Amino acid sequence: MEAGPEAVATRRADPWYDEPDPARGGQDGGAAVTEDGRSGPGAEPGRGPAGTCLEAEPGRSAADIYLEVQRGPAFQEVRRRYRRFVVPASAAFLLWYLAYVVAATTAHDLMARPVAGALNVAVLAGLGQFLTTFLLTWAYVRHARLHRDRAALELRWDTQEMTRGVER
């Protein structure tokens, strides 16, 4: 199957592409996929995508495939990167916000302390909430773009490839 890898490559580059790929499987994709969902003539079972080392066995269901992808190192890595960022970040901004609200309602003297000109601690803390929101937005988007998007997209196409035509 000479066309296979190339077709897969173009598809990975194009996140909009979501159609069955007739090049894979040699003939009409629908006809080539048999009961077990993978072993059409010329299909390459378990072509290890993105280092996931997934083996296609006959008779798998979609549930098996998802469980297997979930256990795979590539997915574990994507999930770990996502959680390592959002869990501490969410805890931090929620605590910072709650501290701000509690201070604003209970610690009047602290909040009213003047800093410079008309600016006091309260105004600076309020503007600080705006600033940290913008900064965290920027940091999250950058983190996702650099550390997660590519791996997630590869997993997406691989998983869709495996589940195509499988009985659900």
Place this chain on the structure above:
Amino acid sequence: MSGHHQTLALLLFSAFVVVTLAITTWVTRKRQGSAEEFYAGGRLFSPMENGFAIAGDYMSAASFLGISGLIALYGYDGMLYSVGFLVAWLVVLLLVAELVRNCGRFTLADVVAARMAERPVRTAVGVSSVSVSVLYLVAQMVGAGSLVALLLGGTGDTARSWTVVGVGALMVVYVSLGGMRATTWIQIVKAVLLMGGAVALTVLVLARFHGDVNSLLTSAAERSGRGGDFLSPGILYGGSWTARLDFISLGLALVLGTAGLPHILARFYTVPTARAARRSVVWSIGLIGGFYLMTIVLGFGAAALVGPADVRASNASGNTAVPLLALVLGGGEGSNGGAVLFAVVAAVAFATILAVVAGITLASSASVAHDLYASWRRPGARRRGEVGVARAAAVGIGVVAIGLGLLAQDLNVAFLVGLAFAVAASANLPALLYSLFWRSFTTRGAVWAVYGGLVPAVLLVLVSPVVSGSPASLFPGVDFQLFPLENPGLVSVPAGFLAGWIGTVTSPEPPDRARHAETEVRALTGAGAV
């Protein structure tokens, strides 16, 4: 206020109505009414378009006029709202937007029900989504009536009633004919108008003070008669411990509620991928953050240039602060500049209301048709009827909202927005976060999380000071007040999370490992996303 502004304001209102109806007609030509089209607008909006639409969906007239008004009257305490409304978007961005886009098709219930027994979960989430939407909608309708009456000078009941009916009829037309595509474009137009209006006024205010924010704040504090206290918290919420706890409760509901609002979540289905959903949230955070920064300038500007006393004399809750500020900035009462700016502000407020109610009506009609009707229709009935049901539901919700809006127009319903956020935070958010992040979550846990947040939130409000037992209550004559806070969030949000946890650990059935794997893989990679 002379008749001059009113004519101009009415002309601008009419122009906006004509433009939005033209949009509705234009987007519906030659399109068949598929569910994809009606609920999600074809899913091909760009992140920038969706970001503007989200901002247009989220920023209500209460933000534009209400928050600036509170700042003009109470100084710093008004700012607390805008901080909560903005920080809430971090919850949406980090924990919800991309995952919801990947797992769901049209509604919040799609995501929660994916791992669970479909019918009970879909019903529960559908019920709470419709409750949130109706609470929010009634608040907007009543607000629209009094606002338009206020801006046009006629405070008579007839003007208000016709406004409520007119707004209701328009939103039904937009939604049932134009679906998500028309709603989105109306929200985009509104967001552009609102940002344009806010930028223009902010520039004029800053120009008055030669760009010196310090002198703006100082003159606001001087004119308020409270000195430095005007710039620090405590005037509105610093009194009793009840008032302080009440604000903490509201703050919690605001920051957690946004991520559970059905009309906000529905917006993520209008873009093709999770990455596009993320980028739309970035656009909306920029727009919403910029907007709230401007409302702070406008609020202090109104305090400095109009004065809290005059603002209060015009409207006790401060809703006319920005229109009055516009009059002053344009050259004062009777000047042409003042009339034009005033009419523009009134028209922007009107556009804001229409865009927000259209978004909510669409989301609630989707919940009725896609969640409630779809899980209770006879087995074997074809799926085809669903969009028809959704259109009919939009009409039904419009009628209910008009009816409740007319009944409630003399009542003090300001608490309804806070309640809608509290229900969203205590019923929708626990179910959503647990199903996205907790491996052992079960059907019983999901159902309990939803009802365990929804029921306490509503019951606590019924026995709170907003309903009875105080002069500002809905029923000041009777007293069955048991709960001291006006906003139930402080109790009902933990209750929702706790109920979901108890439901899960006491669940007889084991969690479905395979469907959890499917949800998790789909959420984080987008595999199989529509």
